[in-house]
Amino acid sequence: MSRDSTIKIDEAAGDWLAKRDSGNWSEADQRAFDAWLNVSTLHRVAYLRIERAWEEALRLTALGAGIQSGKPPPPGQWVLSPFFDQKTRAEQPELGMGRFSKDKAEANAVPSTRKNAVGMRFPHIARRFGLAASILLGIGLGFYVLHVNLLQGKNFSTPVGGVASVPMSDGSLVTLNTNSRIHLAVTSTERKVELERGEAFFEVAKDPNRPFVVSVGNKRVIAVGTKFSVLREANDVRIVVTEGTVRVETAMGTGEGTLKPISAGMVARATDEGVLLQSKPLSEAEDYLSWRSGVLVFRDVTLADAVAEFNRYNTRKIIIRDPIIAGMRVAGSFRSTNADAFVRLLQQGYPLRMEQDGDEIIMTAQ
Amino acid sequence: MRRRIWADPPYADRDTRHFFCLPKTIRICLSFGCNVRRVEESLNSWFKDEILIHEEALLRYLMRAWPRRDEVYDLRQETFARVYEAAMIAIPHSARSFLFTTAHHLMTDKVRRERVVSIESTGDIDALNVLVDEISPEQRVSARQDLKRMALAFDRLPPRCREIVWMRRVLDISQKEVANRLGIQEKAVEKQVSKGSRLLVEYMNAGEWPAASVGHAGLKLEHDGEQGQHNQD
Numbered sequence: 001m002s003r004d005s006t007i008k009i010d011e012a013a014g015d016w017l018a019k020r021d022s023g024n025w026s027e028a029d030q031r032a033f034d035a036w037l038n039v040s041t042l043h044r045v046a047y048l049r050i051e052r053a054w055e056e057a058l059r060l061t062a063l064g065a066g067i068q069s070g071k072p073p074p075p076g077q078w079v080l081s082p083f084f085d086q087k088t089r090a091e092q093p094e095l096g097m098g099r100f101s102k103d104k105a106e107a108n109a110v111p112s113t114r115k116n117a118v119g120m121r122f123p124h125i126a127r128r129f130g131l132a133a134s135i136l137l138g139i140g141l142g143f144y145v146l147h148v149n150l151l152q153g154k155n156f157s158t159p160v161g162g163v164a165s166v167p168m169s170d171g172s173l174v175t176l177n178t179n180s181r182i183h184l185a186v187t188s189t190e191r192k193v194e195l196e197r198g199e200a201f202f203e204v205a206k207d208p209n210r211p212f213v214v215s216v217g218n219k220r221v222i223a224v225g226t227k228f229s230v231l232r233e234a235n236d237v238r239i240v241v242t243e244g245t246v247r248v249e250t251a252m253g254t255g256e257g258t259l260k261p262i263s264a265g266m267v268a269r270a271t272d273e274g275v276l277l278q279s280k281p282l283s284e285a286e287d288y289l290s291w292r293s294g295v296l297v298f299r300d301v302t303l304a305d306a307v308a309e310f311n312r313y314n315t316r317k318i319i320i321r322d323p324i325i326a327g328m329r330v331a332g333s334f335r336s337t338n339a340d341a342f343v344r345l346l347q348q349g350y351p352l353r354m355e356q357d358g359d360e361i362i363m364t365a366q
Numbered sequence: 367m368r369r370r371i372w373a374d375p376p377y378a379d380r381d382t383r384h385f386f387c388l389p390k391t392i393r394i395c396l397s398f399g400c401n402v403r404r405v406e407e408s409l410n411s412w413f414k415d416e417i418l419i420h421e422e423a424l425l426r427y428l429m430r431a432w433p434r435r436d437e438v439y440d441l442r443q444e445t446f447a448r449v450y451e452a453a454m455i456a457i458p459h460s461a462r463s464f465l466f467t468t469a470h471h472l473m474t475d476k477v478r479r480e481r482v483v484s485i486e487s488t489g490d491i492d493a494l495n496v497l498v499d500e501i502s503p504e505q506r507v508s509a510r511q512d513l514k515r516m517a518l519a520f521d522r523l524p525p526r527c528r529e530i531v532w533m534r535r536v537l538d539i540s541q542k543e544v545a546n547r548l549g550i551q552e553k554a555v556e557k558q559v560s561k562g563s564r565l566l567v568e569y570m571n572a573g574e575w576p577a578a579s580v581g582h583a584g585l586k587l588e589h590d591g592e593q594g595q596h597n598q599d
Contacts, residue, residue, distance in 0.1 A: 006440045014560035021534065022541045022556050045413070045446040049421070052414040053567035057535040059513050060520060072532035075521035261538075281407055299408045300457060329457060331408070 012036065013046040017054055055279060062274050157181035158198070161313050161337045163294060171205035172212065177231075177291050178313045178336070199231035201289055204244075219270050220249045228262075229289055237270045240288040248275055296336045303328040306342075307363075314339045315359065322365045325352060409453060416461035417449055421571040424469060431473060441476075445469040519569035523562060530555060531562040 016033055019025065037044050158164050158176045166174045169186050176182065180198025185191075191212045193202070204212045206225030214221040214230050216237045221230055226244025230237060239248065245261040248270050262268045265282045268275055287297040296313075298306050304326040307318045313336040320326045328350065334342045343354055343361060351366040424445065428438045448468050449458075458464035523531060533539045533547070541559065545552040 006443050009443070010564055011560070014564040015556075017563050018556040018560035021559050022552065041447040041450050042443055045450050046443060048410055048413055048450075049418055049446065050563045050567055052418050053570060054535075054563045055414075056512065056516055056570075057520070057531060057563075057566060059516050060532070060536050062513060072520075072528060072536070075528075283404065284407065284411070300412050329459070 009042055009046045010050070013043065013050045016047060017050050021054070058277050058279065061277060154184050155181065156184065160315050163292065168205075170207060170210070173203045175201040175203075175292055177201070195230055195232050197232055199229060199291075201227070201229040201292060203227050218250065218272070222247045222249065235272060238288075239268045239270065240285050241266050241268075242282065242286055242289065250275065290333065291336055294336055295333050297333045298331050300329050300331045302326060303330055303346075306330050310334075310336070310339050310342060313337055316361060317359065318343065318361045318363060320363045322363075325350070325363065325365050409450075409457075412457060412461075413450055413453065417446065417453075417465055420462055420465055421567075424465060425571055427466060428469060428473075431470075441469070441472060445472055448472060515570050516566070519566050522569050523565055527558050527562045527565065530558040531566070534559060 016036065019029065020033070037047065156164070156166050156174075156176060158178060158180050160179045162176075162178060164176050166176065166182075166184070168174060168184060168191070170191055172191065174182065174184075174193065177199035180200055181196040182200055183194040183196060185194075187210075189210060191204075191207070191210050193200070193212075193214045195214055195216045200214075202212070202214065202223070204223050204225050204227070208224055212223045214223075216230060216232050217235050219237050221228070221237070221239055223244065223246040226241065226246055228239060228241040228243075228246050230239055237248075239246065239262060241262050241264050243264050245263040247261050248268060250270055250272070262277065265280055265285050267278045267280055267285060267288065270276075284299070287299065290297045291313075296306075296309055298309070304320060307320055311317045316339065318339060330346075332345075334345075339361070343363075346352055346363075347354060353364050353366050355362040355364070421442070425438065425442055428441050428445075429435070432438055432441060445465065445468050449465055452458065452464070452468070520528065520531065530544055530548075533544045534541065539547070541555045542552055545555045548555070
């Protein structure tokens with residue numbers, strides 16, 4: 001293999017990506033593309049490498065949020081856009097990372113990157129803004145809570161391990177995941193759902209005159225007719241869209257930041273500082289929703305993540321004692337409430353020891 | 367019911383770890399439950415998330431180890447291909463160290479095959495054993511750093527290309543509409559997308575060697591500069 005062919009393959013890979021991106025993609029194209037991929041693994045990796053960069057470029061959206069015009073900011077001017085220089089959780093690890101590692105990663109990342117941040121030119125202003133924002137937010141939330149209480153809506157909740165569907169008067173259907181609670185308020189002008197905790201999947205009946213709004217803390221997810229799920233983790237929100245598009249609004253800085261629509265196959269994570277978007281194949285996005293049929297699907301995740309997911313559904317919690325096994329990768333699909341089967345299968349395949357300790361299953365390396 | 371599981375037991379040897387080391391029950395579950403396309407998709411996303419994120423470090427490593435600068439990009443791609451092929455059989459337990467071990471083996475093979483037994487190159491490769499161990503435990507780059515890297519790479523794109531990438535990725539305007547707005551052919555937009563995607567990945571991962579990799583992308587021909595020499599755009 002020579003340098004020339006490396007360059008040629010790269011160019012071909014770029015051309016394929018651009019062709020797929022163009023919107024004119026026929027079945028014949030797909031066949032030709034598959035054939036090209038199958039010529040050599042070198043073709044495949046060249047394509048994946050470029051595709052990844054192209055997907056990553058979606059991150060630029062986070063930088064573009066404060067920019068009104070259709071033009072990109074001149075090079076080096078990113079500091080002016082709001083996302084770049086807050087001590088942000090927008091730098092949270094990828095969506096796939098587990099809840100276990102999240103806190104640690106944050107603790108490590110924040111102090112060091114804050115110093116390096118290109119944008120920390122005016123730290124005092126940023127801090128003052130932050131203070132003003134949190135006061136405003138506090139007042140806003142106060143009013144909001146009051147407002148919600150005044151509306152006489154209905155509350156629904158599920159216990160740990162439960163999944164339940166709630167039909168709404170407008171024809172929409174809400175499915176609640178384990179340990180979740182919502183408040184419904186349907187009026188003639190708006191359909192409103194407050195996700196107080198947990199996760200819910202919404203199949204929204206089309207009604208252009210009454211937007212469907214899911215509010216989660218200070219964030220709002222707005223849809224007209226579509227299917228999507230919303231998961232609340234403290235103040236963060238994960239949104240998975242499987243049909244149509246939704247819009248997310250976060251209370252940011254002095255006003256509301258309206259962000260670009262999230263379309264089918266996308267997974268978004270909204271934190272107080274921004275929204276991270278990931279485009280996935282639809283089938284993969286749907287794995288996030290397999291809980292509706294009582295199944296958890298893992299695609300090559302760490303054992304720690306898989307266990308954290310199981311613990312959401314079961315009162316008897318699995319606890320990992322050894323950091324070595326926490327990083328093991330697992331894949332598979334399991335009944336969410338049958339942690340025993342999961343534990344048994346793991347024991348068969350790996351050198352693990354399980355111990356029952358009251359309401360806990362302790363997992364250690366053998 | 368579909369039920370599959372794969373993982374690598376932590377005790378297994380890095381190179382002999384294999385699908386067939388898995389217990390029989392699990393192997394059977396695997397072969398019954400797998401839908402080829404889904405497996406391929408998950409392999410691809412594993413490859414992107416666990417291997418391609420180390421591209422910058424890999425390039426740095428190859429640059430240091432391999433005496434002929436202009437072959438480094440081929441080595442990088444070949445390393446990726448070997449890792450991908452190995453992962454089709456079993457996903458390696460520690461992706462990062464597997465990647466570097468593969469690169470190391472590839473270089474050793476090449477030295478043997480081509481009999482480039484210059485003292486320099488063999489010396490370098492031996493020294494690399496130490497490096498491989500040093501390299502393995504690195505924290506995932508934070509998404510914030512990724513964002514910064516992306517922004518810097520994006521800034522280096524030629525103006526037209528930059529504008530088009532912005533319209534496609536941030537404003538989410540179709541190629542057709544971009545062509546309309548800029549008053550150019552759709553084919554020209556497609557060309558810029560191809561160029562933009564290739565340049566982004568090179569710029570993001572070029573590290574200390576920006577000039578060389580631009581040359582590689584075939585978009586701006588330059589001879590490889592000395593190590594650490596930064597070229598102006």
